[in-house]
Amino acid sequence: xxxxxxxxxxxxxxxxxxxxxxxxxxxxxxxxxxxxxxxxxxxxxxxxxxxxxxxxxxxxxxxxxxxxxxxxxxxxxxxxxxxxxxxxxxxxxxxxxxxxxxxxxxxxxxxxxxxxxxxxxxxxxxxxxxxxxxxxxxxxxxxxxxxxxxxxxxxxxxxxxxxxxxxxxxxxxxxxxxxxxxxxxxxxxxxxxxxxxxxxxxxxxxxxxxxxxxxxxxxxxxxxxxxxxxxxxxxxxxxxxxxxxxxxxxxxxxxxxxxxxxxxxxxxxxxxxxxxxxxxxxxxxxxxxxxxxxxxxxxxxxxxxxxxxxxxxxxxxxxxxxxxxxxxxxxxxxxxxxxxxxxxxxxxxxxxxxxxxxxxxxxxxxxxxxxxxxxxxxxxxxxxxxxxxxxxxxxxxxxxxxxxxxxxxxxxxxxxxxxxxxxxxxxxxxxxxxxxxxxxxxxxxxxxxxxxxxxxxxxxxxxxxxxxxxxxxxxxxxxxxxxxxxxxxxxxxxxxxxxxxxxxxxxxxxxxxxxxxxxxxxxxxxxxxxxxxxxxxxxxxxxxxxxxxxxxxxxxxxxxxxxxxx
Numbered sequence: 001x002x003x004x005x006x007x008x009x010x011x012x013x014x015x016x017x018x019x020x021x022x023x024x025x026x027x028x029x030x031x032x033x034x035x036x037x038x039x040x041x042x043x044x045x046x047x048x049x050x051x052x053x054x055x056x057x058x059x060x061x062x063x064x065x066x067x068x069x070x071x072x073x074x075x076x077x078x079x080x081x082x083x084x085x086x087x088x089x090x091x092x093x094x095x096x097x098x099x100x101x102x103x104x105x106x107x108x109x110x111x112x113x114x115x116x117x118x119x120x121x122x123x124x125x126x127x128x129x130x131x132x133x134x135x136x137x138x139x140x141x142x143x144x145x146x147x148x149x150x151x152x153x154x155x156x157x158x159x160x161x162x163x164x165x166x167x168x169x170x171x172x173x174x175x176x177x178x179x180x181x182x183x184x185x186x187x188x189x190x191x192x193x194x195x196x197x198x199x200x201x202x203x204x205x206x207x208x209x210x211x212x213x214x215x216x217x218x219x220x221x222x223x224x225x226x227x228x229x230x231x232x233x234x235x236x237x238x239x240x241x242x243x244x245x246x247x248x249x250x251x252x253x254x255x256x257x258x259x260x261x262x263x264x265x266x267x268x269x270x271x272x273x274x275x276x277x278x279x280x281x282x283x284x285x286x287x288x289x290x291x292x293x294x295x296x297x298x299x300x301x302x303x304x305x306x307x308x309x310x311x312x313x314x315x316x317x318x319x320x321x322x323x324x325x326x327x328x329x330x331x332x333x334x335x336x337x338x339x340x341x342x343x344x345x346x347x348x349x350x351x352x353x354x355x356x357x358x359x360x361x362x363x364x365x366x367x368x369x370x371x372x373x374x375x376x377x378x379x380x381x382x383x384x385x386x387x388x389x390x391x392x393x394x395x396x397x398x399x400x401x402x403x404x405x406x407x408x409x410x411x412x413x414x415x416x417x418x419x420x421x422x423x424x425x426x427x428x429x430x431x432x433x434x435x436x437x438x439x440x441x442x443x444x445x446x447x448x449x450x451x452x453x454x455x456x457x458x459x460x461x462x463x464x465x466x467x468x469x470x471x472x473x474x475x476x477x478x479x480x481x482x483x484x485x486x487x488x489x490x491x492x493x494x495x496x497x498x499x500x501x502x503x504x505x506x507x508x509x510x511x512x513x514x515x516x517x518x519x520x521x522x523x524x525x526x527x528x529x530x531x532x533x534x535x536x537x538x539x540x541x542x543x544x545x546x547x548x549x550x551x552x553x554x555x556x557x558x559x560x561x562x563x564x565x566x
Contacts (some may be wrong), residue, residue, distance in 0.1 A: 034107070038100075040087075071152050087101060158186075168254070168255065180194075183275070219267055220235060235390060243274065302334075322444065
């Protein structure tokens, strides 16, 4: 085994690569569900061009619903490429060469836990890079890799609502609590719909197409209900996973406790393959207030003052229980788009709270309030489709982002609010010159019950417990941007997020929405928990079967995660 660890991952042109007969035998072992994976836009490129198939690709290319059904597709298409080469289908459909890029060579459409076990054992035996994918919604590209074998769990859709769940191994007198069991392919749009019928809710992603059981929660997991009920990791009661030895293990507060701790915040694709998760449910909301405001300014100086005032209101809004997302974009004009929510709120009081800020913004010359609405929605399910309501494509695009947790104390004095506003402005300047659409995204999803969580019970970054907001820089670019310009986009992002790092010493980044080139990522993503996470990683995966970008233990591998560092 020690010798195995010294070897690089096997490549298709090497003698170690499995023969056709070996692949055929493996295919039989997984019920004929092995797929030779091709880039999703392949049929739009010569010499593979097929007009009928290409038409279907063009219709679905920017839709989550289409992309999630393609074994080789990612939500963000830059992760389908490798060093600028791939097979993207939106620029010129016939002329660009079609290359495999970072799309896996083979995919197992895993239907059972046995399929997952067989795949993990096969990858380990033949020293093949293994990746895990549900929807492909991953900001750091951890769901795909060149020359890899992909475990695709998207069609594992079992979902069961339980009135009184008791974890395995618990004492007989343990009182059960309301929960829901979800297999690894269940998405929040499916989960929210079923729970709505049972008058229940869970802490879930703001994008309803995100998977519920896997990377979202193992990375921390937050949303507009987090102030009310904590992070996703605070609400997981049990995991069933396949570890690197191919064994099926149950992890909860009573057995495999170290693994349970690591899975609640230690990051996706690291400690095993999630087969199912059990999540605590909560009673449905009485109502949820939705406030949507869109401010357009012709002048940057006015928007700078508006942004500063907007940030200053968050200390009070946090106490009132508001959460949500805001987007600041400069494209000819300056735009601030706000989608904020208040669970079980009073409409009149909510309108008065928001109006105080809107009145300030309206006072500037050259400012137009395009939207200013406050309404009461009957349920969380009604709110979900509006949470990320912004006029930009959200799937089938090239996209990077980087984030930083801003502590509650940053919003408690005019001086610290000034510092945050100045850092955001500097970050915007850092990305102005690159060939991408840049925006500032403010995720107002911390504080409240997030602050009450016991960081000793989970491995999530401890800085979450003192945070109020997560400011982020986002960049989106066209397919025809050169690879060199894409590298410049990456450098500009790291510099821009650096402005936020400078004013938040001791804080960190949300590892699921982070700069792919985050410096000192071990500290930024995991803080003081990293040494223990390393120990647990080595215990359950000593050979590094599960390795992904900026994940626990990945520093032991080269930049391509194909060869151990000597």
